[in-house]
Amino acid sequence: MSDxxxxxxGVRGSYAAPxxxxxxxxxxxxxxxxxxxxxxxxxxxxxxxxxxxxxxMAQSDIAELMVVFTHYHWDHICxxxxxxxxxxxxxxxxxxxxxxxxxxxxxxxxxxxxxxYFPVETETWMADIEYIEPEAHGLSHGPINITEFNVHHPGxxxxxxxxxxxxxxxxVSDNEVQFLKTSIDKRIHEFDEDEHELLxxxxxxxxSAELAAIxxxxxxxxxxxxxxxxxxxxxxxxxxxxxxxxNLAIDAGVGCLYLYHHDPTYNDDQVAAIHRDCLQxxxxxxxxxxxxxxxxxxxxxx
Amino acid sequence: xxxxxxxxxxxxxxxLHVYDSADDSLTFLDTQRPDLLFLxxxxxxxxxxxxxxxxxxKDLHSDTPTVMISSxxxxxDRVAAKELGVLExxxxxxxxxxxxxxxxxxxxxxxSAS
Numbered sequence: 146m147s148d149x150x151x152x153x154x155g156v157r158g159s160y161a162a163p164x165x166x167x168x169x170x171x172x173x174x175x176x177x178x179x180x181x182x183x184x185x186x187x188x189x190x191x192x193x194x195x196x197x198x199x200x201x202m203a204q205s206d207i208a209e210l211m212v213v214f215t216h217y218h219w220d221h222i223c224x225x226x227x228x229x230x231x232x233x234x235x236x237x238x239x240x241x242x243x244x245x246x247x248x249x250x251x252x253x254x255x256x257x258x259x260x261x262y263f264p265v266e267t268e269t270w271m272a273d274i275e276y277i278e279p280e281a282h283g284l285s286h287g288p289i290n291i292t293e294f295n296v297h298h299p300g301x302x303x304x305x306x307x308x309x310x311x312x313x314x315x316x317v318s319d320n321e322v323q324f325l326k327t328s329i330d331k332r333i334h335e336f337d338e339d340e341h342e343l344l345x346x347x348x349x350x351x352x353s354a355e356l357a358a359i360x361x362x363x364x365x366x367x368x369x370x371x372x373x374x375x376x377x378x379x380x381x382x383x384x385x386x387x388x389x390x391x392n393l394a395i396d397a398g399v400g401c402l403y404l405y406h407h408d409p410t411y412n413d414d415q416v417a418a419i420h421r422d423c424l425q426x427x428x429x430x431x432x433x434x435x436x437x438x439x440x441x442x443x444x445x446x447x
Numbered sequence: 448x449x450x451x452x453x454x455x456x457x458x459x460x461x462x463l464h465v466y467d468s469a470d471d472s473l474t475f476l477d478t479q480r481p482d483l484l485f486l487x488x489x490x491x492x493x494x495x496x497x498x499x500x501x502x503x504x505k506d507l508h509s510d511t512p513t514v515m516i517s518s519x520x521x522x523x524d525r526v527a528a529k530e531l532g533v534l535e536x537x538x539x540x541x542x543x544x545x546x547x548x549x550x551x552x553x554x555x556x557x558x559s560a561s
Contacts, residue, residue, distance in 0.1 A: 328540060
């Protein structure tokens with residue numbers, strides 16, 4: 146086993162789904178561990194981070210980690226109040242996420258633990274906590290270089306590109322792909338004929354921007370929350386239809402795609418059907434991209 | 448979006464400065480206050496909200512009239528823009544006619560009357 150790996154601790158979007166019919170995929174919300182030797186980076190603090198915390202408390206090899214948040218919607222932070230290392234003086238924890246200052250990040254994370262929402266506040270954390278001041282030159286955690294970028298989701302939301310063990314891993318938990326294109330399709334009647342070419346250029350520019358962040362990456366963990374049918378009802382909620390996700394990844398030359406942020410209403414069979422359809426799309430496009438279901442507990446060697 | 452603005456400018460007599468990123472625009476905005484600033488939300492390296500907050504801290508741009516334009520047609524983005532004091536949040540796509548209307552509304556002249 147390599148000492149560098151990615152491990153899924155929570156793969157659901159929106160809310161936890163601890164139902165018997167869902168546990169093959171997993172019921173916890175967003176949390177992914179990236180490990181490079183003794184350096185531990187965590188993407189998001191959904192309910193998946195609770196189990197990660199329990200495992201960390203049972204070992205003594207490391208006592209330091211960094212958590213980066215894509216944004217502060219509940220499914221990405223609600224495990225943090227139960228993250229045991231934060232309550233232990235033996236640990237040093239760094240937090241980063243959207244915000245103009247370190248104080249912004251602290252406020253957004255700690256507000257969920259204030260009365261009347263939670264019994265103990267972040268003041269009870271005994272770990273050495275650092276909120277990282279946003280800098281223009283990017284982040285690093287040991288040998289892991291981290292770059293954040295904006296994605297298409299309500300409010301300011303980041304995706305993260307990480308260089309780990311010679312591989313590029315990109316984590317995009319929440320992203321509504323192709324939103325502009327569908328907006329244009331819905332409003333095309335508002336435009337004159339001579340503007341249609343301009344609209345095509347606008348879509349092309351947007352597509353280029355979407356692709357740029359994930360171009361030729363080795364591993365992409367990406368929002369694939371909805372089926373086409375459900376997306377038609379939930380367009381504008383900030384999440385992708387899996388068809389758009391898999392096509393985006395193929396177009397970007399991604400090496401391996403992990404479908405992520407599964408809708409909590411989908412059981413194991415429904416997620417398996419989504420996966421089969423993604424594989425069919427890859428075959429039909431004669432692409433050689435790997436595609437897997439982001440599954441709780443799955444460990445991917447880097 | 449750049450092409451829409453360039454065509455409108457070509458058909459009008461207002462002066463247009465277009466930049467592909469927040470940082471690129473500083474070559475102009477460090478010394479100039481436009482009559483109207485159209486600002487995208489999702490830009491390379493820096494989002495429009497962060498950039499506008501930085502601009503607002505400068506005396507020159509404490510009240511620069513700003514219209515935000517974005518494909519992010521979400522309620523939370525509209526609220527974030529409103530909290531920064533923008534004149535309007537306009538969802539992409541936006542037509543040439545709509546661009547002309549915004550300029551006429553906030554700059555006060557008919558941009559097609561050259």
